[in-house]
Amino acid sequence: MVVTESIRLRNYLFNYPVNRPRRLRSNVLIRNMVAETMLRPDDFVMPIFVREDINEPEPIKSLPGQYRWPLNDKLINFVDQLVSSGIRSVILFGIPEHKDEWGSSAYDEHGIIQRTIKFLKDSFEDKLIVMADVCLCEYTDHGHCGVVKKLPDGRYIVDNDSTIELYAKTAVTYAESGVDVVAPSGMMDGQVKAIREALDRAGFNDVVIMAYSAKYASSFYGPFREAAASAPKFGDRRSYQMDPRNAHEALKEVAMDINEGADIVMVKPAMLYLDVIRLVKQNFPEVPLAAYQVSGEYAMLKAAIMNGWLDEKRAILESLIAIRRAGADLIITYFAKDVVNYLDEIERLF
Numbered sequence: 001m002v003v004t005e006s007i008r009l010r011n012y013l014f015n016y017p018v019n020r021p022r023r024l025r026s027n028v029l030i031r032n033m034v035a036e037t038m039l040r041p042d043d044f045v046m047p048i049f050v051r052e053d054i055n056e057p058e059p060i061k062s063l064p065g066q067y068r069w070p071l072n073d074k075l076i077n078f079v080d081q082l083v084s085s086g087i088r089s090v091i092l093f094g095i096p097e098h099k100d101e102w103g104s105s106a107y108d109e110h111g112i113i114q115r116t117i118k119f120l121k122d123s124f125e126d127k128l129i130v131m132a133d134v135c136l137c138e139y140t141d142h143g144h145c146g147v148v149k150k151l152p153d154g155r156y157i158v159d160n161d162s163t164i165e166l167y168a169k170t171a172v173t174y175a176e177s178g179v180d181v182v183a184p185s186g187m188m189d190g191q192v193k194a195i196r197e198a199l200d201r202a203g204f205n206d207v208v209i210m211a212y213s214a215k216y217a218s219s220f221y222g223p224f225r226e227a228a229a230s231a232p233k234f235g236d237r238r239s240y241q242m243d244p245r246n247a248h249e250a251l252k253e254v255a256m257d258i259n260e261g262a263d264i265v266m267v268k269p270a271m272l273y274l275d276v277i278r279l280v281k282q283n284f285p286e287v288p289l290a291a292y293q294v295s296g297e298y299a300m301l302k303a304a305i306m307n308g309w310l311d312e313k314r315a316i317l318e319s320l321i322a323i324r325r326a327g328a329d330l331i332i333t334y335f336a337k338d339v340v341n342y343l344d345e346i347e348r349l350f
């Protein structure tokens with residue numbers, strides 16, 4: 001999408017009295033002809049939770065319509081449905097049986113995500129892009145995204161440099177399992193560089209890095225943490241995730257990630273950070289930009305829809321159009337699986 005800088009000039013033109021903007025809204029064909037923003041199935045990434053110790057899909061209470069999936073044919077059937085309805089990529093989150101201080105299940109070569117990647121790549125080959133989130137919060141018993149250390153003064157911190165080594169190790173095991181894209185989400189400094197170097201050293205030059213570059217310390221991750229049982233047991237994530245009061249800081253994070261080797265950058269959450277999406281796209285138009293419509297944004301819309309307070313298709317489509325219009329190239333959204341089935345209705349509903 002093209003972001004125009006000439007708004008002042010345009011306003012000037014629109015001020016001519018002969019201009020009547022309503023002409024271009026008078027019927028559906030004209031509206032479609034001049035519509036700037038499109039949604040395609042290829043733009044969407046569907047998040048999937050895979051849980052180690054279950055045999056049946058488990059509904060997630062705070063995310064109506066979403067499930068924790070077992071690693072068996074039920075998952076394959078679900079992904080098969082996604083693929084046949086036009087979804088081209090999924091991002092995996094694991095819920096392991098075993099959690100410990102070091103998050104060791106994250107980099108276990110037989111871990112839940114490693115096995116899921118193999119299973120999906122064997123079943124779908126090049127019909128599906130398999131992405132995997134790289135973080136420790138689902139794997140540590142304390143729920144933090146990295147290694148927790150006690151300082152001499154008694155305070156606890158999440159240690160940056162020992163954590164990024166574990167991210168790199170995790171990413172390599174995902175690559176060995178056949179992953180297409182790794183997505184570091186822990187917001188540690190230098191995580192992209194550590195992962196890129198480790199992947200290249202192991203010969204995985206083609207594995208793409210999608211960096212959660214501007215990830216905010218948001219209360220809108222609540223339902224996800226319930227789904228993945230990954231809420232921190234003490235403290236919070238404000239010492240590593242970004243402060244919601246800062247927009248320009250996102251540019252620094254994005255620039256650093258690009259410099260460290262990120263192929264795709266991300267802003268997260270999406271709906272509450274449209275200004276940040278726009279800012280990043282304007283400053284780095286050449287880098288593909290992802291936006292994550294997070295669990296709380298899904299839950300909020302879903303709750304209003306289930307109460308009959310919002311029109312389902314129009315509200316969901318409008319939320320996704322807004323994210324694209326702001327400048328996102330791809331959208332990670334829990335609505336992906338449903339919305340691909342009615343994308344063609346945009347031309348009738350708008």
Ligand code: PBG
Nearest residue numbers: 135137185220221224294295296
């Ligand atoms: C893992 C991770 C989180 C989300 C994506 N990756 C949780 C968190 O940072 O607490 C949240 C996604 C969502 O809310 O949908 N670090």
